[in-house]
Amino acid sequence: MAVQKAPASPAAAAAIKTVLEAFAVGDALGMPTEFMTRPAIRARFGFVGGFIAPVQSQNHPNLASAQITDDTEQNVYLLSSYLKEDSIDPVRTAAVLLKWARETGAAEKKYIGPSSLAALKAIEAGADPLTTGSGGSTCGGIMRTPAAVIASVLRGWPLEESVLNCLMPTHNTSTALEAAMAYAFALRASLEGGSSKEAIDKALNGAALGKALAPYEQCAASTAARISFMRSRMDSFHNPDELLDFLYSVMGTGLPSEEVATAVFSIFMFAGKDVWLALRMGASIGGDTDTIAALSGALCAASAGRHNIPPDLLGRVLRTNRLDFAALLGSAPH
Numbered sequence: 001m002a003v004q005k006a007p008a009s010p011a012a013a014a015a016i017k018t019v020l021e022a023f024a025v026g027d028a029l030g031m032p033t034e035f036m037t038r039p040a041i042r043a044r045f046g047f048v049g050g051f052i053a054p055v056q057s058q059n060h061p062n063l064a065s066a067q068i069t070d071d072t073e074q075n076v077y078l079l080s081s082y083l084k085e086d087s088i089d090p091v092r093t094a095a096v097l098l099k100w101a102r103e104t105g106a107a108e109k110k111y112i113g114p115s116s117l118a119a120l121k122a123i124e125a126g127a128d129p130l131t132t133g134s135g136g137s138t139c140g141g142i143m144r145t146p147a148a149v150i151a152s153v154l155r156g157w158p159l160e161e162s163v164l165n166c167l168m169p170t171h172n173t174s175t176a177l178e179a180a181m182a183y184a185f186a187l188r189a190s191l192e193g194g195s196s197k198e199a200i201d202k203a204l205n206g207a208a209l210g211k212a213l214a215p216y217e218q219c220a221a222s223t224a225a226r227i228s229f230m231r232s233r234m235d236s237f238h239n240p241d242e243l244l245d246f247l248y249s250v251m252g253t254g255l256p257s258e259e260v261a262t263a264v265f266s267i268f269m270f271a272g273k274d275v276w277l278a279l280r281m282g283a284s285i286g287g288d289t290d291t292i293a294a295l296s297g298a299l300c301a302a303s304a305g306r307h308n309i310p311p312d313l314l315g316r317v318l319r320t321n322r323l324d325f326a327a328l329l330g331s332a333p334h
């Protein structure tokens with residue numbers, strides 16, 4: 001077992017609330033465009049700059065304007081549980097995810113991912129949560145990684161163990177763990193005041209660790225190789241649309257973990273500390289827009305230690321979804 005670190009510094013703890021706010025706004029901003037094509041988004045909405053009425057959404061006309069989805073909901077449910085525990089346990093994680101699915105009607109709302117849905121159905125039928133994640137390669141793992149990172153930072157828990165046990169019930173594969181560990185190490189480095197370069201360097205280290213922790217290696221593209229490739233090409237993109245076109249058309253922005261991770265880190269490298277730009281880019285990219293916007297915005301917010309989200313839009317997300325991140329984080333022991 002890795003050596004336990006000291007709990008978070010006050011500066012890191014203060015930045016976490018802004019990270020959660022950026023994540024939630026990205027989720028809500030990207031919800032209406034989720035799994036629309038990039039050409040369709042550009043033709044209908046241009047470069048997304050605010051909340052799109054769900055009636056205009058291709059896939060979520062049943063949801064409310066500024067409503068969050070499974071991305072934020074899972075992180076809130078898990079973080080609320082984790083901060084009351086002594087460590088992150090995969091069996092407890094599975095129980096919390098089942099509770100979330102029942103209480104939110106996630107399946108009926110059609111925003112639970114295929115890997116999570118299959119694993120949770122198996123667990124509900126009596127399968128062992130320590131084995132049900134053996135086929136989960138989609139982005140549901142990296143999606144919920146912020147909960148594990150934040151809990152480990154606030155409580156001083158080993159990061160790799162926390163992330164592994166967060167993903168194990170649904171996404172215990174090399175593809176999912178490589179992407180999730182890359183994001184986890186970058187997010188923690190950013191919360192601890194590291195530079196953007198340091199965050200990417202840590203992401204590459206985390207990716208290698210994640211792949212090594214998996215029970216077997218899947219035949220899939222490497223998140224680490226993709227991040228390195230995009231870092232070498234960032235100077236060739238002169239505006240957000242050029243980068244988004246390349247990511248959507250060449251790298252992909254669908255459900256696979258390595259596609260979402262590549263888009264998230266690319267937007268992070270381009271937008272830097274401009275959180276609002278990152279959120280808009282994520283919502284405009286096509287594919288899994290809500291997850292990409294949420295994760296990239298949160299990473300930019302951690303790097304900046306703040307965010308520049310328009311206050312009226314942030315307030316609308318918090319009110320619509322009854323989110324109180326100060327109260328949530330207040331449950332962490334000090």
